[in-house]
Structures are given as structure tokens and as C-alpha cells.
Amino acid sequence: MLRRTLLATAAAAAMATTAFGAEHAEKTKVGFIYVGPIGDGGWTYEHNKGRLAVEEEFGDAVETVYQESVPEGADAERAITQMALSGADLIFTTSFGYMDPTIAVAEKFPDVKFEHATGYKRADNVSTYSARFYEGRAIQGHIAGKMTETNKIGYIASFPIPEVIRGINSAYLHAKKVNPDVEFSIVWAYTWFDPAKEADAARALIENGADVILQHTDSTAPQAAAQEAGGIITFGQASDMSEFAPLPRVSSIIDDWAPYYIARTRAVMDGTWESTDTWDGIGPGMVGIGEISDAVPEDVKAEALAMKDAIASGEYHPFTGPINKQDGSVWLAEGEVADDGTLLGMDFYVEGLTGEIPN
């Protein structure tokens, strides 16, 4: 019998424990699955800050657990299942590659709530959430376009997925707007976190004359490489990376997950949790713009902040026409604003970008 105890039995047992616990007003258990180490200084670091904020907000009423550096493959499903078995009430899976595993585990644990970051598959007990990082990219592009002297901007991209492509397009459009001569060189690193690879990419771009390095990878290695080279400007990614300010890091895009994590935890405690799809930007505070350092001229800084306010208030959308696709066909007509569906599935470059999206 013992050896034959099936997963279903275990799941039922775990749920029974949870239900039993709830009656006794036990702690709400919130779990986090991280793709990198919590000390990456970028993506996972910010998610972990969100976790700590949940602990601070609710004190003894919550217990949080996490598992770091969980590979996005066969191991993810086990990690999530074990977390659910350990009695978690709410589990955040914080990377795109956890999508199918999250859905699969959620089917087996209908009473546990799941939140998957940056994916598109939902279920009755699975929500998705993501941030409109491209809003921050617009501001970066503006500053980069104004400040580059070589007119060459290097971009360290991770994977060719819509989120990354959106960021490239947004940064390029806004750099081009203030500096028609600007050129983007894009390096695909095929990793979210690999300091050695990211540093190599940064050095290669700098050697090719780029004096601005934008990154869509999570480590601080490109910042260090730029600092070493000197005369280069960079932007913090996912986290403020303020240890590299005022130069090379002149500003940053900060993912602030804390308000969302607190709100969702509260919803589970209140019993008001529902499956939703959240895509928030600068306005609701999910995307923050790190302090623009003194290395940026006053007027550029003022323009950047004005753009930030316009985006936050909804007055300006970074993808407002006229915008053509790379092949010259019209994407958005004059004054037209991109719809979320197209943005979510974005798989094309805008006009002016060179090279192809790798396939």
C-alpha cells in the first residue's frame, strides 16, 4: 500500500492539511519559483524583493518559501509540485519557461492559486502577470539617442521572444526620433543570466564602436564591462544597479513586483482571488524608472521625465503611429496606437532596424 500511494492521494492529503490549517487561522503560505539566484542583482533579485515585501506587509500572517535557480525544463514541474505539496496557498512562478509546468501542476492542485509571470496560458487557478517594460525602454531610447556620440548603440538581447523584441523596437523608435543617424547592433545572448557571456557581448559591442549599451539580460556584468572600458553609458535592467551610477549607469528600468505580490496575497487571504491577466506599466508603478544620474544633461533629463509622466498618465503610448515594419509595410497609421494583442505577439522589427530576428 505504502509504495502504491499515488500522487492523487498525496495531493488530497496536502489539501486536507491546508483546509484544516485554514480553520485554525494558520499562516498563508506563499511560494516563489525563481529562474536565477536571488543575488543576481536583476530579475530574480527584484522578485525576491517582492517576496520580502509580502513578509513585511503581513508579518506573522504569512510564511514565504522560495526555490532559486530552477531550470526551465523537466525540473520545474517537480519544484512547483513539491512547493504545492508543502502546503503553499499561492505560488508565483517567475519566468516564461515555467508556463506549461505551472499549468500542469495547477490541474493537480485545484485549491492552490498560481501566478505565472510573462506567459499567456491561464486557468481557473492560474493568473498571469507581466510588466510593460517597453514603456521604460522608450525613455531609455530617448536618453540613449541624445547622448550617443558615435551614433552606435549596442543591445544585448536574451531570447527572440515578443517581450524582448518589443523592448528593442521601443528603444529604437525613441532613439531614432531624437537622433536620425542612430544605429542599433543587437547581440542575441540566448541566456537570461550568464555574466561571462553578457560581459563578452558588451565588450564586443564596445569594440565595434558602440558607446551606449542596453541590456535585456539580468546580470550586472555588462555594467562592469562598460565601466572598465570607460566613456560608455548603460542602463540598469530589472533592478536599479545603482552601484554603477553615475557612470556608466545613467538610469534604469526597475521591476517593482511588491505592490502586485502584496495585493494578490491579500486576495488569497480574503478569499477574493480570481484568475486574471495583469499587464501594468509605469502608471500603476509596476515599472519604475531609476534615478537619472547627473551624467545626463539637464534638458535631456527633463525631457525624459516629461515622457515618463506622459506615459504614466496614459497621454502618450510609446507605440503611436506612423510606424512601419522593417520591410517598409505600414504597421500603424498616423496617430494610431498599437493594440495589446499585437504587442503581446510581436515578432517583427520596426523600420530602420537592421538584421533579422533569429529563427
Next chain:
Amino acid sequence: MIRLEKRPQPSRLWTAAAPLIAVVLTMLVGGIMFAALGKPPVEAIRTIFWDPLFNPQFAAYSRPQLLVKAGPLILIAIGLSLGFRAGIWNIGAEGQYIMGAVIGAGAGLALYPSESVLIFPMMVLAGALGGWAWAMIPAILKTRFGTNEILVSLMLVYVAESILASVSSGLLRNPEGMGFPGSRNLRQWEAASNQELIAGTGMHWGVVAAFIAVILAYVLLARHIQGFNIRLSGEAPRAARFSGVNPARIVILCLGIAGALAGLAGLFEVTGPAGQISIDFNSGYGFTAIIVAFLGRLHPVGILLAGLLMALTYIGGELAQLMLGVPGASIQLFQGMLLFFLLGVDVFTNYRIRIGQGVAA
């Protein structure tokens, strides 16, 4: 004075005892490490070695998971051990594993959405072929041009990783995946899915294949002339040549078997636990299997046990992270210690300690 004296014969006692002593030493030093991290050492060790098997909350789930995790490790390590015995150092099983998965999944996906029962067997064959073909590159380069198989097979891992990244965002990308990289989920396509054979046991075709490989490798090494040739080539290459063993044939045979088994492991993984080809599909099984092969003393039964032990440290390590909040890196350190102590203790298999005045040589 303490000195080491070479034993005339490797000690049988130490050969058998070394892995056990290494495990005990790992527990001790690992415990000290956990204590230094401010975690309860006894509880941490217990969580790693005991809880996956007997914790009432997790065991029903994690016991079958041991097989799921150990299956590919054992399958790959069996193939590697044959080569290692013959002195052929295939370090690139990770690449062969990837190529088996890519070719096997690709062959299947080409026929999507057919529901023919022949799809899965065909994919298994294609997976084995993919791994075999990838291993043939270092094999032929070695036999024809005398290149070093360590370097070639290792470098081909990075080529395979790039191919994996390319096909998951191009050729094999799920057309219904909203532009995100990653193939269709093979587990949701019945004809191609490698389901659990008996629900709740973790037994899937990959685990079955691993057990079969253990038995066949045992028979090959103990009873078959090729097994004898393999051992002879490793232990006494000159003697092997004099007795008519063709070294090139041994290279092709060993790398071929290792490649095919790694390819099979990749295919069973992609159709089962992983479910899809994605950029991060490979999770280091090909490299970990090298540790498993040595931990198992390159002996089929030893590899079986070593694979299970390695799987235990993985799953126990995950539980320790989850329940005690120990950092992920400390678990890798812990696994590293295991190999380190094994190699260290191994000295006593071939040498003995002499204390006091030795006889002048």
C-alpha cells in the same frame, strides 16, 4: 612518518567501501557547511537523504520522482562507462542527449497530428540515431585523423546547444505558441507522449530502458567477447592490439553506444518529463552522468545505485531549499563534495598508508 605505498593489487575492500565512506564524509563536511550557513545541519542532511524517501508529506510524490530523475542519468552513464573502461573519454554526452531529443522530436513533429501507434517507436529510433550520429563525429575524427575525442565531443556540446536554441525558436517552434520559442507540448499529443506506464510509480519508457541498459551492459562486460575487448583496451592497450583487437572498432563501438543511449535519454525526456523542445531543455544530465559513471565505479550495478543516489541528492536538495531555505548553490557544493571525496578516498584503493619507518627501497 606517513607515506603511501602502492598496493600490488587494488584493494577489493576499498573499491567497495570508497563510495560509502565518501557519502559519510560528504554528510559530515556538508553538515559543517550547513551549520556555517546558519542552518540546522542534522535536519538539512536528513532532509536531503531521508525526506524524499520517507517524509509523509512528500514521499509519495518524490519516490517515483527519484526514478524519473535517475533514469536518464543511468542510461547515459551506462553508455559512458563502456567508453571510460576502454580509455575513450566521451565528455560530450550532453550534446548527444540534446541531438537525440531534437532529431527524435523533429521526426515526430513532422507527422503531427497523426495518431498512429508507430509514431512513438519511430521517434525512439530517430532519437537513438540522432545521438549516435552526433557521437560519430568525434569517433570518425579520432579514428581517421587522430583528433582528441575529449575536446571534440566537449566542443560539440556547444554546437548542439546552439542548434537547440535555433530549432526551438525556428524550425520546431509551436505554430500556436504566440511567437514564443519552444515546440509543441509532446505530452499533450498522445501518439508521441512517453506516459507513466503505471500511474504514480514514475516508471516511464526511459526508466525501463535504463534498467534494460544496466542488464545488457552487465552481460556484455561479463560474458561477451566485445566486453572483454573493451576492458582489455582500457587496461592493457598493447596487449589488446597484440590479441587482434582493432582499436578503431572499439572507438566506434563505444562512442556509438554512448551516443545512442544518450540520444535515447534525450528522447524519453523530451516526450515525457520535459514535454517540449525549448531553449533550456538540456539540464546538465550529460555532464552529471559522468559523475554517476565514476561514482558507480564504471560497473553497471554500481551505476544503477549511483544514479539513484545522485537523484536523491537532487530531490533532497530541492526539498532542503524549499523547507530550510538553504541556497541553491550550497546543494551543488554538496554534490561536488561527493565526487571530490570519492576521488580522494579512491587513493586508498591503489595505495596503503604506512606509518613509521618504511623499508628502504
